[in-house]
Amino acid sequence: MIPFLLIIAFIIVFSIFYSGQHRKKKATGDFPPSWRLVLDEKVGFYRNLSDDEKKRFENDVMRFLVNVRVTGIETTVDITDKLLVASSAAIPVFGFPEWDYTFLDEVLLYPGHFDRDYDIGSKDEAILGMVGSGNLQGKMILSKPALHEGFSNKSDKHNVGIHEFIHLLDKEDGSIDGIPTILNNKAYARPWLDLIHASIKDILKGKSDIDVYGATNESEFLAVVGEYFFERPELLKKNHPDLYALLAQAFHQDMAAKRDVPAKATIERNDPCPCGKGEKFKKCCGA
Structure with a gap:
């Protein structure tokens, strides 16, 4: 009887821990106007939404960034990079309101292509995106230049960010x-x-x-x-x-x-970060 009770107790504790690990934080606060400018210029999907849909997309983006880290590996990461990653995540699941990815806690941005051993600039392979497994379970790797190219080229039918998040969506039922x-x-x-x-x-x-x-x-x-x-x-x-x-x-x-809506504004490189200066700036924009 005692071993059985111990097993039941373990299951209860594990369930509480597991649910806590996967409990997603909610986005709070208003969507910064400067972020909206980035989306308007860079993300055609966002521009084509109605005003109400844009608010929902913005909330999806904010909730993603609250729950998933975007980390640069041998490269810098700014708010535009983060917003493009979050947009890549939000687009495939926009038809499912309040969707959160179960199998992801961090996106790693590389300065270029890599191989299956995650070596940057390999001459043997030129991988631009990958959903991590094994030691990299819960991670996604994206080439930073390829991420930007996916949103800037509107005629090539390619977007590496969307591609990898579709893999992650495919994984939600337990297998890709x-x-x-x-x-x-x-x-x-x-x-x-x-x-x-x-x-x-x-x-x-x-x-x-x-x-x-x-x-x-x-x-x-x-x-x-x-x-x-x-x-x-x-x-x-x-x-x-x-x-x-x-x-x-x-x-x-x-x-x-x-509908296909053209961009309204061009973002200048010296646009101020919406987070302000100091530590808050560093936390938000990755400076």
């Missing part, structure tokens, strides 16, 4: 398998997998405009075509209507229906 959680239902999973395999065959035959990296496996296909969905939705809907329809259902977003 290329099947979004909402499509795990058998009624949707089979059509989705059939469409993936047919699309991969077209890619390998050179009959598709989907990036060839999407043919690597099911999980990479989801991440690659997810980039396409968020970067060039109208083109995806035109070229791959069935694929677009399932992705719109999976992400709870009809991206092709959003």
